[in-house]
Amino acid sequence: MKKFLSVLFALTGWFAVTAQFALMIENRSAPVAETIIRFFSFFTILTNILVAVYFTLNTFNPAIVRKPGTLTAVTIYIFMAGAVYQVILRATWNPEGLQLIVDELLHTVIPVLAIIFWAVYEDKKAVTLRQIPKWVIYPLAYLAFILIRGSFSNFYPYPFVNVSEIGMTKTLLNSAVLVLVFFIISALFVITGKYFSKKQQEETASS
Template sequence: MKRTLAIIFAGIAWFALILQLFLAIKNQITPIHETLIRFFSYFTILTNSLVAVYFTFQACNPNNNRFSQTGKLSAITVYILVVGLVYQVVLRSTWNPEGLAKLTDELLHSVTPLLTFFYWVLYEKKQKLSWSQIPSWLIYPALYLAYIMIRGYLSGFYPYPFVNVSEIGYTQTFLNSFFVLLVFVGLSGLLIFMGKNFNRKNI
């Protein structure tokens, strides 16, 4: 069952990413190299790619790979849940996709986060989760923020309006980033709390 779900979820994640890449290239307004750089500058794309790779490894070898280490699935789940939550609360109202764009939009921001959380509920080794793991889970989003700030300074392109220094300035950008950081910490703590609570009920 675990491998079957991993195969299905990996297929959905890769399909959404490939379709989104196809649409990005089809509708490109910049040279292809810049289009690809911008495509992979979105936290949504990077995190869905991480999810796709995770499920692919799980499908190939569900019980013996580096992604099976305790906390890896929880970290990935936090990242993709942030993708979904920020989109639903902040970004959904900023555009109205149609057709294939609507399909990929829902897959990347709604379906994949829910599927990943479902997989976490079923298969994470919750009894081994620790509060001390949270700082290491924040390295990925911290590196991402550093990347988009440096790349944005050099190119003028910022992937999200709440980190668009050109329009809102550095003070508001870092304030917004701090609030997003709180979301990461809050969701991390919530998953650990839920994991410990689930484990307590199973004793």
């Protein structure tokens, strides 16, 4: 079942990312090269690719991603991508047709699938709070990338980090809030995982 789900989730992820790439190229307002760079400038896209890669590796060579905490980190990343979209970005546009389907896959379906897989298969008792500082490297590196590139391209993928419109101070404040939320969500995943893992062990021992 684990391998079957990995295959299914990997295919879902690659389809969503590929379809979004095709849609972005088709509806581009910038040259192809710039559009491609912009495509890979979205946290949602990069994280969905990360999820697809994780499930692909879990299908063909699970030892690479077997270390406790790897699945938790990937799940938190995609959870954050989905949550930020649902809370902040969903109301900013109204996709239709294939774009609507792809949008829901990237921001709703795939995050839910990742959480389900995490809940069932992560070795939660081996995941620790000390791993969180390592997990935050990816979103911080992403933030540095979009701010540096935006400084000379004037393209910022999200309104809450758009220095041109809200200024650097507000951008850094928004980023700090998101990093804080990331730490809180990460801690909740670790603590909740340990709680249910312990509860499951107790139920198994008493049965």
